[in-house]
Amino acid sequence: MTVLEHRGRLLIIDCGVLFPEEHHPGIDLILPDFDYLEGRLDDVDAVVLTHGHEDHIGALPYLLKRKPDIPLIGSQLTLALVEAKLKEHRITPYTLGVREGQREQAGVFDLEFVAVNHSIPDALAVCVRTAAGTLLHTGDFKMDQLPLDRRLTDLRAFARLGEEGVDLFLTDSTNAEVPGFTTPEREIAPAIDKVFRHTTGRIIVACFSSHVHRVQQVLDAAHKAGRRVALVGRSMVRNMTIAAELGYLHVPAGVLIDIKKVGSLRDDQLVLVCTGSQGEPMAALSRMANRDHRIEVGPGDTVLLASSLIPGNENAVYRVINGLMRLGADVVHKGNAKVHVSGHASAGELLYCYNIVRPRNVMPVHGEWRHLVANGRLAEATGVPAERVLLCQDGTVVDLVDGVASIVGEVPCGYVYVDGSALGGETSDELLRDRRILRDEGFVTAIVVVDTSTGEVVSEPEITSRGVAEDQEVFDRVRPQVERAVVEAMAKGTTDTYALQQVVRRTLGSWVGTKLRRRPMIIPVVIDA
Structure with a gap:
């Protein structure tokens, strides 16, 4: 997102999203930081959209929720994709189509x-x-x-x-x-045609849901090979329907069928086009690889990944490829064929x-x-x-x-995270750091019951862990140290339970780091009896 300012007025060029990487556990989308625009939305003359990819239009619903009447300027296809997206958010935009x-x-x-x-x-x-x-x-x-x-x-x-x-x-x-x-795009057509000619089973093509050109090539190749094509996934169906209605996608007569009718066709008559070429966990292809989709992949199937690897997605994509091949499918991708x-x-x-x-x-x-x-x-x-x-x-x-x-x-500028129903400040970098620690290191909980009036520990500290490889018995060695540290702190006049929790955290964390060479999340609980 780029913001231009002239004579106190603002023009925004594009308003897209980033997609989460491995260091963003639990995050669905990453938005631009709109704080600079807060209080100045009435100064925005328009949002100019260069094209219809998610990294250029995906954040519009979150911007227009703040001010729905900001004019959107873009081409016919771009605005059609935007309007379909905004309809899901119950926003009717003011648009100006340009050529x-x-x-x-x-x-x-x-x-x-x-x-x-x-x-x-x-x-x-x-x-x-x-x-x-x-x-x-x-x-x-x-x-x-x-x-x-x-x-x-x-x-x-x-x-x-x-x-x-x-x-x-x-x-x-x-x-x-x-x-x-x-x-040039035309140079990959022979590689796609070759896959279609030599494959005797089903063909599953994965690409971006907005890649009209690639879907066009798949439709043309399927038509030559006498196959039928079914689109899999809501975004794929929505975007290709829009592209076809506006004349950007030319569907050969009789080639496209509804996904509900694929059971009536032999495998050598069928092509499925789905999302998931970047290893997105909830996309159709990933779910197929995990056997969590109604389309079951197996021996005889050929999966064509018609996309390049976006930096940061390598592990996710290779995980999907390995999963598909483990199920018996052949996988064709840019690494072994000129398909993108x-x-x-x-x-x-x-x-x-x-x-x-x-x-x-x-x-x-x-x-x-x-x-x-x-x-x-x-x-x-x-x-x-x-x-x-x-x-x-x-x-x-x-x-x-x-x-x-x-x-x-x-200007102050950070990332705004979409996490389920939570948006922005509720999902902070600190929260993501905690999630990464829980994912990579696990956590250790220590519960200590004390009587601050007498300065004694009422019962031996109870220490449990999750996600830590060692047996629970390993913590028997540190219990006396935790108890001794708490008693010494109370003897010095520390009676606040939060302060005592920090004593437990430091003592237990230092021992785990030295003896187990791990840095799990330490969750201390001190109860004053």
């Missing part, structure tokens, strides 16, 4: 939209003109010269804007470390863009820090002065004055 080449005024911001190619149709870059300068934001993009929908990234528009003068160029950094040019290409521009494409736009200042966006650094170096290689390349973190404030962009400060 490439169109200009719109949103308050003090003059907007022009440029066609870009990505792994979802109808993606747009946006040029923002203000009295303070001109900004060009690519969104996620690549320069596929043979796109499946024949919609090219409009390099002529990029060049025209460059001639006009781009003061700040925000560019997609995801593939900045990858040399050359991203492989990236939706992001590689280094060669970024260099091309820098050379035709010739921006005065560059701010790499999207990706990890190493990707931002790599993208910044590409900008410098094309002649952008190093001091005009801004590497920014979440919350960084950039001023654009007289054609010069500079980092001038930061």
